[in-house]
Amino acid sequence: DAKTTQPTSMDCAEGRAANLPCNHSTISGNEYVYWYRQIHSQGPQYIIHGLKNNETNEMASLIITEDRKSSTLILPHATLRDTAVYYCISLTSGTYKYIFGTGTRLKVLA
Amino acid sequence: GAVVSQHPSWVICKSGTSVKIECRSLDFQATTMFWYRQFPKQSLMLMATSNEGSKATYEQGVEKDKFLINHASLTLSTLTVTSAHPEDSSFYICSARPTDTQYFGPGTRLTVL
Numbered sequence: 001d002a003k004t005t006q007p008t009s010m011d012c013a014e015g016r017a018a019n020l021p022c023n024h025s026t027i028s029g030n031e032y033v034y035w036y037r038q039i040h041s042q043g044p045q046y047i048i049h050g051l052k053n054n055e056t057n058e059m060a061s062l063i064i065t066e067d068r069k070s071s072t073l074i075l076p077h078a079t080l081r082d083t084a085v086y087y088c089i090s091l092t093s094g095t096y097k098y099i100f101g102t103g104t105r106l107k108v109l110a
Numbered sequence: 111g112a113v114v115s116q117h118p119s120w121v122i123c124k125s126g127t128s129v130k131i132e133c134r135s136l137d138f139q140a141t142t143m144f145w146y147r148q149f150p151k152q153s154l155m156l157m158a159t160s161n162e163g164s165k166a167t168y169e170q171g172v173e174k175d176k177f178l179i180n181h182a183s184l185t186l187s188t189l190t191v192t193s194a195h196p197e198d199s200s201f202y203i204c205s206a207r208p209t210d211t212q213y214f215g216p217g218t219r220l221t222v223l
Contacts, residue, residue, distance in 0.1 A: 032210070043114075043203045043214035044154070087153070091210070096142060098205075098212060100154040 004033075004088045009105040012082075018075040020104050022088030025069040032091050033064060034098070035073045037084040044087065047073065078108045112138050112208045116215035123194055124223055131189045131218045133160075133204030139184035140206035145177075148201040148217075160187040194222045 005023045012018040024033060032051050036044040048055055048062045050071070055062045061074040075082055087103040113136040123129050133143055143160040158179055159167040166179035176198075178190040187206075191198055199222045205212040 034211070036214075038154075041201070041217070041219070043116075043205075043217045046211055046213060049211060096207060096210065096212070097156060097159065098144070098154075099156065100146075102153050 003099075004090055004101050006086070006088055006101060006104045008102065009107070011107050011109055012075075012078045014080060014108050014110050015077055018078040018082065018106060018108070020073040020075075020086050020088075020106065021070060022073070023070045024088070024090045027068050027090050029068075033062070033071050034089045034091055035060070035062065035086065036089065037082075037086045038103070039084045047086075078106075080108050080110060082106065083108045112136075112206070112213040114204065114206050114213050114215040116202075116204055116218050118218060119216060120219040120221075122221045122223065125195050126193055128190055128192045129194055129220060131191075131202055131204075131220075133187045133189070133206070133215055135185045135206040135208075135213075138206070138208035140187075140208065141184065143181060143187040143204055143206045144212065145179065145187075145189050146203045146205070148203060154203060162187075191220065194220070196222045198222050 034049040035047040038044045048060050050062045064071045085103040085105050089098050115134045117132045141162045145157045146154040148154045157172045160179045160181040162181045168174045181187040201217050201219050203217040205214045
């Protein structure tokens, strides 16, 4: 499984877009990129995932670079409830095992 | 998304006793479930993969005789922490996958006195 690296922490003003980067430079062609977030003392919550194309759902957008070595999770209008640790995980199709990195602690400021 | 539950949400036990944690997939069947452990201010660490009808697969360094896993049905996996000690105090989280995407339970906080 490819390793992922993320900044340790980020701040974002409420109402502004939060852009969370993830580096997965060793990713291979069939490895998906998944994003989860964990609010304090809860289980991780699925946000979005993608392989090559950019993806959007009701929670966020995922932008994957053309070489697939990095991606960015975008929360378009961050709220205080988006304060959490965000994890970027790469997963080889068929292995199913998640290896969590340290994640990015996002703090949304009022 | 798919719903995964855990029971209990928290438990306190005395050193030397055993504790059982249940993980259920509520609206889908799961042949595979996963168990994680998370210490304060740390990331999740995969402990084992639970397989319905067969033995669990443990990650390197996880004692299989201490952390017993049973996956008796397509909606239930249990983790039993045997002879618990204070160093086993942690947040235990399970996940299950209806597709390639894993969905996580709310977690169980274990405190061993």
